[in-house]
Amino acid sequence: MDVSQYLEIFLDETKEHLQNLNTQIMTLEQEPENADTINEIFRAAHSLKGMAGTMGYKRMQTLTHDMENVFSEVRNGTIKVRGNMIDILFQCLDALEEYLASIQETADEGTNDNEPLIKALNAILKGSDGDAAKEEKAEKKEEAPAKELEGPETSEGAGWQEIKLGNTEQNVIREAVSQGKSVFGLTVSVQEACILKAARSFLVFKALEELGEIIVSVPSTQDIEDEKFDLDFSVIVITDRDLDTVTKAALSVSEIEKVVGGKVTVEPGEEKEEPAVVTASADPDQKETAVSEPSSQAVSVAAAPAKPAAKPAGDKKPVSKPVVNRTVRVDIEKLDALMNLVSELIIAKNSLVSASNVGTGNSNLFNEQIEYLENVTTNLHESVMKVRMVPIESVVQKFPRMIRDLSKKLNKKMELYMSGEETELDRTVVDEIGDPLMHLLRNSADHGLESAQLRKERGKPEAGSIYLDAYQDGNNVVIEVKDDGNGIDVEAVKNKAIERGVITPEQAENMSDKEIIDLLFNAGFSTAKKVSDVSGRGVGLDVVKSKIESLSGEVEVKSKLGEGSTWTIRLPLTLAIIQALMVDVGGEKYAISLGSIQTIEDITKDDIKLVQANEVIHLRGTVIPLIRLSDVLDIESKKSSDDDLLVVIVKKGDKLAGLVVDELMGQQEIVIKSMGKYINKCKFISGATILGDGEVALILDANALI
Amino acid sequence: MEEIRSFETIQFIVIKIGDEQYGIDIKYIDNIVRMQHITRVPKVAPYLKGVINLRGEVIPVMSIRLKMDLPEDEITKATRIIILKLEQYGMIGVIVDEVKEVVTLDNSQIERVAYDNKEEKTNYINGIGKYEGGLISLLDLNTVTLEKENV
Numbered sequence: 001m002d003v004s005q006y007l008e009i010f011l012d013e014t015k016e017h018l019q020n021l022n023t024q025i026m027t028l029e030q031e032p033e034n035a036d037t038i039n040e041i042f043r044a045a046h047s048l049k050g051m052a053g054t055m056g057y058k059r060m061q062t063l064t065h066d067m068e069n070v071f072s073e074v075r076n077g078t079i080k081v082r083g084n085m086i087d088i089l090f091q092c093l094d095a096l097e098e099y100l101a102s103i104q105e106t107a108d109e110g111t112n113d114n115e116p117l118i119k120a121l122n123a124i125l126k127g128s129d130g131d132a133a134k135e136e137k138a139e140k141k142e143e144a145p146a147k148e149l150e151g152p153e154t155s156e157g158a159g160w161q162e163i164k165l166g167n168t169e170q171n172v173i174r175e176a177v178s179q180g181k182s183v184f185g186l187t188v189s190v191q192e193a194c195i196l197k198a199a200r201s202f203l204v205f206k207a208l209e210e211l212g213e214i215i216v217s218v219p220s221t222q223d224i225e226d227e228k229f230d231l232d233f234s235v236i237v238i239t240d241r242d243l244d245t246v247t248k249a250a251l252s253v254s255e256i257e258k259v260v261g262g263k264v265t266v267e268p269g270e271e272k273e274e275p276a277v278v279t280a281s282a283d284p285d286q287k288e289t290a291v292s293e294p295s296s297q298a299v300s301v302a303a304a305p306a307k308p309a310a311k312p313a314g315d316k317k318p319v320s321k322p323v324v325n326r327t328v329r330v331d332i333e334k335l336d337a338l339m340n341l342v343s344e345l346i347i348a349k350n351s352l353v354s355a356s357n358v359g360t361g362n363s364n365l366f367n368e369q370i371e372y373l374e375n376v377t378t379n380l381h382e383s384v385m386k387v388r389m390v391p392i393e394s395v396v397q398k399f400p401r402m403i404r405d406l407s408k409k410l411n412k413k414m415e416l417y418m419s420g421e422e423t424e425l426d427r428t429v430v431d432e433i434g435d436p437l438m439h440l441l442r443n444s445a446d447h448g449l450e451s452a453q454l455r456k457e458r459g460k461p462e463a464g465s466i467y468l469d470a471y472q473d474g475n476n477v478v479i480e481v482k483d484d485g486n487g488i489d490v491e492a493v494k495n496k497a498i499e500r501g502v503i504t505p506e507q508a509e510n511m512s513d514k515e516i517i518d519l520l521f522n523a524g525f526s527t528a529k530k531v532s533d534v535s536g537r538g539v540g541l542d543v544v545k546s547k548i549e550s551l552s553g554e555v556e557v558k559s560k561l562g563e564g565s566t567w568t569i570r571l572p573l574t575l576a577i578i579q580a581l582m583v584d585v586g587g588e589k590y591a592i593s594l595g596s597i598q599t600i601e602d603i604t605k606d607d608i609k610l611v612q613a614n615e616v617i618h619l620r621g622t623v624i625p626l627i628r629l630s631d632v633l634d635i636e637s638k639k640s641s642d643d644d645l646l647v648v649i650v651k652k653g654d655k656l657a658g659l660v661v662d663e664l665m666g667q668q669e670i671v672i673k674s675m676g677k678y679i680n681k682c683k684f685i686s687g688a689t690i691l692g693d694g695e696v697a698l699i700l701d702a703n704a705l706i
Numbered sequence: 707m708e709e710i711r712s713f714e715t716i717q718f719i720v721i722k723i724g725d726e727q728y729g730i731d732i733k734y735i736d737n738i739v740r741m742q743h744i745t746r747v748p749k750v751a752p753y754l755k756g757v758i759n760l761r762g763e764v765i766p767v768m769s770i771r772l773k774m775d776l777p778e779d780e781i782t783k784a785t786r787i788i789i790l791k792l793e794q795y796g797m798i799g800v801i802v803d804e805v806k807e808v809v810t811l812d813n814s815q816i817e818r819v820a821y822d823n824k825e826e827k828t829n830y831i832n833g834i835g836k837y838e839g840g841l842i843s844l845l846d847l848n849t850v851t852l853e854k855e856n857v
Contacts, residue, residue, distance in 0.1 A: 347762065588746065633748040675747070675757055678795040678851075679766040682749045688757055688764040696745040696759045 007107060010055050014100055017044045017051075018093060019394075022401045025089050029404075032081035042071040048096070057109045060099045066121040067092050073125060088120045090401070165216065169236070172215055173264065176238040181212075183264040184243050188250055189232040189257040198224065201233060203253040211249055212239025231257075236264055332427060335388055342384050343577065343671040345377050350668065350692030378669070381577055389424040392470055392479070395434040396421055399441055399468065406445045413463035414449055416441075420470035425477050429551050429571055433479070436544040436555075440481040440567050441466060443541070448485035448565060458562065460484065472573070476553075476595065479569040488559035490516050497522075517557055521545040552686070554703065556653065570653065580670045580689075580699065583648065584663035586635035589697040591670050591689055596702040598649040598656060600664065605642060617647065617658055624649060627705055628660045632684065638662050650702035657706045672699060715812040718835065720842055721788065721802040723770055728802075729809070729835055729842040730788065736797060737789040738805055741781055758799060760789060767799035773850060774830060779803070790847060798851060809842070811835045816844065 024041045027034065045068040052060035067089065073079040095114045102110040165173070173183050188204055190197050201224050208214055217224065217235040224233055239246055243261050250259045352370050396418055403416040425433070449455075449464035456462060467482040490513045497503045497519050503511070521541050548555045552572050559565035573595075580591040581600075601619065608615050608626065615626040626647065630637035639645075639662055647658040670689040686701035718729035719738075737760070744756040744767050753772035757764050767787055771779050779785065784804040791797055817834045832846035 344762065635746075635748070673764040675764050676766055676796050676798075678798055679747055679750060679754055679757065682747055685747060688745070690759045690762060690764065694759050695743055696757050696764055698745065698747060698757075 006055065007103075010051055011100065011104055014048060014051060014096075017048045018096055018100070019397060020044045021048075021093055022090075023397055025086060025093070026400050026404065028081055029083075029086045035075075038071065038075045042068065042075055045071050057099065057103065059109050059111075059113055060096060063092060063095060063099075063114055063118060066118050066125075070121055070124050079124065085124055088117065088124065090405075092117050092121070165236075169216055173236075173238070177265070181238050181240050182242065183236060183238050184246055184261050185234065185236050185264045186247065186250060186259055186261040187232055187234045188259050191255045191257045192231060197229070197231075200253055200255050201229075204250050204256065205235075207249040207253060208235065208237050208246065211241050211246055212237045330387070335384070335427075338384055339388070342377070342381050346381065346577065346669055346671055347690055347692070349373050349377050351694070352692070354692035381669070385426075385577070388427050390427050390430050391422050391424050392430055392433065392477075393421040395430055395437065396468060396470070398434075399437070402438065403441065403445060403466065406442065410446060412445070412449055413452060414445060414466060415463055416466050416468065418468045423470040423472055423477055423479075425571060425573070429553075432547060432551055433569075433571070436547045436569070437468070437479065437481065439541070439544050440569075441468065444481055444483040444485065444565075444567075448483035448487075450486050454486075473570075477571045477573055479571070481567040481569075482564065484564040487561040487563055487565050488517055488520070488557070489561055493517065493519060517559060520557070521555070568653075577669060577671050580668055581648065582665035582668050582691075582697065583629075583659075583661040584638075584665055585629045585633055585661050586637050587662075588633070588635060589665065589691065589695070590629070590633075590661075591668070591697050591699045592648060592650065592659070592702055593699070594667065596650045596652065598651045601647045601649060601658070603645050603647055605645070608645075619649070619658075622656060624656045624658045626658045626660060629700075630660070630662075632705065650706065652703045652706045655706050657702075659700075659702070659705065670697075670699070715810050716816075717808055717810050718842065718844065719788070719808055720806040721786075722804040722806060723774075723802055724776060727806070727840060727842045728831075729811075729844045730790075730847070731844070732808065734790050734792065734847055735788060736791040739787050739789065739799075741785040741787060741801070755801065758787065760797070760799075763797070765789060765797045765799050767801060768851070769801050770845075770850060771801070790851070792847065792851060794848075795851060800850070809835070809837050811837060811842075 021041060021044050024037050024044065027037045028041065031037065045064055049061055049064035049068055052058075052064055070079065070085070070089070074081060079085075092114075095112070095117055098112065099109045102108060176183055186208075188201070190200055205214065205217075205221070205224075214235050214237050217233060219229045219233060223229060237246060243263065247259045247261045250256065349370070352373065356366055356370060399418065400416050403414060407414050444466050445464075449466070450458070450460075452462050455464065465484045467480070469480045469482070471478055494508050494511075494516050497516070498505050498508055502519060502522055508516070521544070545555055548569055548571070554570050556568045556570070557565060558568070579594040581594055581597055583590050583592060601617075603617055603619075607617050609618060610616070611623070615628075616623050617626055618624075628637070637660075645660050646662070646664065647660055648664075649656055649658050651657075668691075670691075672687045673689060675685070675688050684701050684704040685698045686704070687699045688696050689699055691697050717732040719732055719735060721728050721730060739758075739760065742758055744758055746756040747754065747766075753769050755767045755769050755772075757766050759765075769779055771777065779801050780803075782803070786802055786805045787799040788802055788805070789797055789799050815836050817836070819829070819831060819833055830846055830850050831843045833844040835842040835844055
């Protein structure tokens with residue numbers, strides 16, 4: 001079977017499962033007795049194994065299989081969760097990630113068998129005692145190969161027992177049972193030499209339909225008719241005959257190799273969210289001796305893991321069952337195409353608006369239509385943007401694990417507290433933000449937090465705290481990494497900078513603390529006294545800064561010696577379309593992002609005060625520096641110096657500035673266009689946009705102006 | 707450097723800047739548009755006149771005249787913006803006084819200009835084409851579009 005087309009899905013889903021496992025094992029370490037967690041782990045490991053097997057990655061499959069065995073024992077209560085077991089499990093996850101990375105690059109899992117890990121897993125298994133466990137294990141071993149033998153030749157594996165029943169089918173089955181009818185599952189295998197598989201299966205269907213009603217078939221009837229199945233197919237039949245008759249009927253069709261059947265029962269409970277677990281009994285190994293009585297000892301492979309899994313979930317109230325997101329994976333390029341279309345639509349709408357302004361426009365209808373169009377484009381824009389938004393959760397959820405590892409490695413006790421994981425950002429930004437955040441967290445863990453002893457001397461709790469908080473602030477998303485560690489030693493940074501020749505001692509004299517701290521973002525700067533593999537190579541912070549800036553964001557740090565530091569990353573919520581205020585400066589049109597505008601003020605000439613020869617205004621208790629855009633943009637203002645000033649107050653974090661403009665032209669939704677590589681020298685122009693009349697207006701980056 | 711394939715022909719668009727005729731290799735030309743409103747971009751080199759809207763894309767426009775230290779462009783009815791497509795920078799527009807014709811030159815009609823590295827003044831042409839008794843200076847687009855740091 002050619003599976004390469006599924007590779008991408010496989011990679012995606014495996015990543016998800018691994019992440020899930022990571023999180024759950026972390027939880028397990030905290031609460032070793034949590035049955036829900038154990039079940040969740042078991043399920044994830046099981047799916048992982050299945051997927052790896054289907055894709056033909058044997059090594060991955062073997063490893064996950066052994067992991068699954070361990071989880072299974074844990075779930076059965078024969079093994080207790082211990083510290084070293086968690087460590088080994090984490091190592092297994094790392095090994096799986098390595099496989100995955102190798103698959104991603106070369107479509108091959110590599111040759112590392114990870115023998116030591118498998119041995120370690122088996123050692124854990126052997127550590128468990130009790131005959132029952134051993135027996136069960138032996139049984140499992142026996143059954144597993146049998147299942148695998150079946151696996152390669154049929155894509156359906158265990159056949160009818162794996163049929164998932166929807167709500168309707170369950171209801172139908174319940175109803176049938178209540179009417180005294182029997183429900184059987186059958187897996188029919190066609191002989192390998194059979195030429196007209198579709199015709200044979202059609203005959204089987206026909207034979208079965210004479211006896212009862214077929215409610216489900218896997219593959220679907222359509223696929224069976226189109227011969228889209230390997231050698232077997234499974235059906236669930238409602239009938240008033242017994243199993244023997246039914247299997248015989250199916251077998252009576254020639255070229256049918258075997259028919260395996262069993263009784264299907266549905267639990268009477270009404271679990272709507274879960275696909276029903278088909279508990280069944282069957283005699284798996286024969287043709288003609290199909291038994292109609294369920295025999296209790298022949299519990300099938302599929303049913304065995306499913307049953308205990310269902311039980312705890314049923315007994316306990318579903319405490320923290322993760323809500324499964326219903327998602328469709330969409331190629332980001334398709335989204336981009338959609339996005340471009342929306343952009344064009346908005347431009348078209350804008351030109352309609354300006355056309356209506358130019359014409360004398362007596363028709364109300366025209367305006368109405370424009371308003372309608374505006375509604376549509378705005379909604380369309382919003383929904384496309386929303387499609388592109390993903391919660392940062394996918395990035396940050398790997399951090400608890402990382403901090404745990406760091407904690408062991410650095411021998412410091414630390415806790416990571418996260419909040420705001422649900423904050424959403426553009427997909428492209430989320431993909432890029434992981435590394436910078438990781439750097440900052442490592443930095444906090446390594447440099448920030450003091451050793452336990454020092455912490456005790458300073459009267460701090462022994463375990464250091466690192467906080468990762470994300471929240472939305474206007475048109476920005478803010479991510480803060482905070483620690484209660486040592487803080488940044490400004491003197492040390494200063495001395496280091498002088499020593500490294502980054503600044504001269506004279507320069508250092510005149511620099512504020514903040515300026516000195518900002519030196520940390522210079523390339524090749526590290527104050528760690530010893531270089532560890534956690535951090536301290538001096539490549540971290542400048543990479544963080546450049547990465548964030550490439551996403552049109554910014555990073556800031558505040559620190560108090562002895563009390564800790566806070567790193568603040570500020571990212572724009574969206575990158576392509578923004579609401580903007582259009583202003584006129586000296587006859588030229590400029591756009592200012594609405595998100596950065598605080599207020600708009602009308603001030604007189606007398607309101608302007610001078611502080612250190614810079615113009616400021618005193619507004620409601622705050623002193624705000626004035627920036628005359630006409631000066632910054634090298635253009636003559638149209639206004640005389642005696643006129644009142646129109647000031648747009650913009651904010652960047654908690655800093656404010658007043659931009660003096662000639663005229664306000666109104667609010668508009670604008671599409672940000674890049675100006676190309678050739679003309680990017682201008683720092684405070686963040687891009688250009690095309691107005692309704694086709695003219696190009698430049699977008700002022702208020703952040704760069706402050 | 708003598709070209710071996712002597713029958714290779716190249717098409718050039720002949721433009722006029724001042725009194726001189728220049729040729730631009732047609733393979734770099736994306737489009738020729740009429741003069742239109744150019745939005746000035748502050749704080750850039752003076753020869754960068756600004757940006758224009760070309761079918762929904764924002765394209766920077768430069769003045770060859772200013773780049774070559776010639777007097778400022780006089781906008782007439784014949785003035786055109788030639789949109790070049792370059793590997794390094796993407797699309798760039800250049801303002802020319804007039805677009806005259808398309809000529810096909812083979813190698814025998816092109817005289818390569820020896821490039822003198824020591825020469826202080828940047829050389830904007832890499833050859834001279836002889837065509838129907840006239841001379842066409844063939845623009846070296848790489849040096850023309852190269853950013854000048856001395857501004």
